[in-house]
Amino acid sequence: MRPYLTELVDRTRTVCGPRPVSVLAVGSLALGDYRHGRSDVDVTVVVDPSLPRPALAELAAALAHPALPCPAAGLELVLYGAGFAARPSARAGYLLDLNTGPDLPEKVSFDPDGAAPFWYVIDRSVAARAGLRLHGRPAHEAIAEPDRPDLLRALRASVREHTDGEGHLADNRVLNGCRSVVFCRTGRWTAKRRAGRAVAETDPAFRPLIENALAGYDRPRRAARPLPAADVRAFLTWVAARVEETARASEDPR
Incomplete structure (x- = not known):
């Protein structure tokens, strides 16, 4: 993974020149739970000044698999302007959203208006707290932590998506739910497997389901059970209730 990330940074700097303020590894890499064959590589880039559309398209082409062969299941890269990234926001707000890789549907978007913002709000929270610096400024200097009400609204939307949305692996649905519960209880982002073990310990009614999800998560994405x-x-309905309880307590701290 290290040579891949080094080449990704080099190509980003070649296309963007002096503009990159920070290049950060986020997601499972930042939380210490990267699983080869299962996990994506999540990268956040912050630039100043903003890039014009032709340069964004050039960057997407330079980083797309197989032009840059991705050794993980996929690359999810989001690029923000520095002015947007430095302020808390409930919007998606990206300049470029790139998904590419051997197991990931290709996506190149330059327009955040139609995007579901909760993905990006949660990712920026993880980035602000735990992002690993690959180039430039450290995460806390480049990415603002979203406001707590916006973050809890994003968690609500995330749980709804994993309950009703299409294309999500079952074990990932369950472990994302566990991560949401642990965040509500502790205020910290936790790796999915650690979150799963924590919820299985405290809520034994769901232990068999979570243990099966953990076993599945150790398998490659294409071999998921x-x-x-x-x-x-039923589990995600319970998770949604925990998020609602946390949101109500946050609104009325008495």
């Missing part, structure tokens, strides 16, 4: 749909939905 199904989980009982009714059990997954």
Whole structure:
């Protein structure tokens, strides 16, 4: 992974010149839970000044698999302007959103208006707290932590997406739910597997489901195992109630 990230930074600097303020590894790499064959590589780039559309398209082409062969399941790269990234926001707000890789549907977007903002709000929170500096300024100097009400709204939307959305692996749905519960209880982002073990310990009614999700998460993405749909939905309904309780307590701290 290290040579890949080094080449990604080099190509970003070649296209962007002096503009990159920070290049950060986020997601599973930042949280210490990268699983080869399962995890994506998540990268956040902050530039100042903003890049024009032709340069954004050139960067996307330079980083796309297989022009830059991705050794992970996929690359999810989001690029922000420094002015936007430095302020808390509930918007998606990106200049470029690139998904590419052997197991990831290709996506290149320059328009955040139609994007579901919760993905980006949560990712910026993880980046601000735990982002690993690959180039430039450290994460806390480049990315603002979202305001707590906006973050809790993003968690609500995330749980809804993993309950009803299409294309999510069952084990990932469950472990994302565990991570949301641990965040509500501790105020900290935790790696999915650690979150799963924590919730399995404190909430034994869901232990069999979570243990099956953990076992599945150790397998490559293409070899993922199904989980009982009714059990997954029941668990995520319970997770949604925990998020709602946290949101209400945050609104009325008495």
